[in-house]
Amino acid sequence: DETTADGFSHRVDLRLRPFGTAGRVALSFTGMDQYFQREGRDWERYAWLKARAVAGDIDAGEAWLETLRPFVYRRYLDFTALDGLREMKAAITAEVARHDRLDDIKRGPGGIREIEFLAQSLQLIRGGREPSLRER
Incomplete structure (x- = not known):
């Protein structure tokens, strides 16, 4: 949380890395692939929907996103993912009510x-079989 006279560029929450605070700060592409195929959680699938290669070796970044595609976009309907989406939606709804944002056009x-959540849920559920839903 160090802030310069110009402010900060962006904050990085290192707890959100594979294996949380017990994990390494950086993993190889192979290590990341193994983690997501074995340990990846639904919220991580949701987060990777928006991922883009924007800096460094763009080709390597795009290759990584293609490697990750089977994790994000499952070929078959995953009922545990549906449960995860329901839980995530319930948590969002509770947070909105807790902060008295019922009239908030955004939240x-x-x-x-909510519209964005529904669209991304559709991407997760049907994107494995419908490539057009994988557009970024």
């Missing part, structure tokens, strides 16, 4: 975040 019921 409230029917707001932008």
Whole structure:
């Protein structure tokens, strides 16, 4: 949380890495692939929907995203993923109510975040069989 006179560029929450605080800060592509295929969680699939290669070796980044595609977009319907999405939606709804944001156009019921959540849920559920839903 070090802030310069110009502010900060972005914050990185290192707890969100594979294996959390017990994991290495950086893994090889092979190590990452093994982690996601064996240990990856539903919220991580959801987060990787938006991933883009934007810096460094763009070709390597795009190759990594292609390697990760089977983790994010399952070929077959995953009922545990549906349960995970329900739990995530319930947590979002509870957070909105807790902060009294029911009239918030962005976070409230029917707001932008809810529409985005529904669209991304469709991507997760059907993207393995419908390539057009994988567009970034």
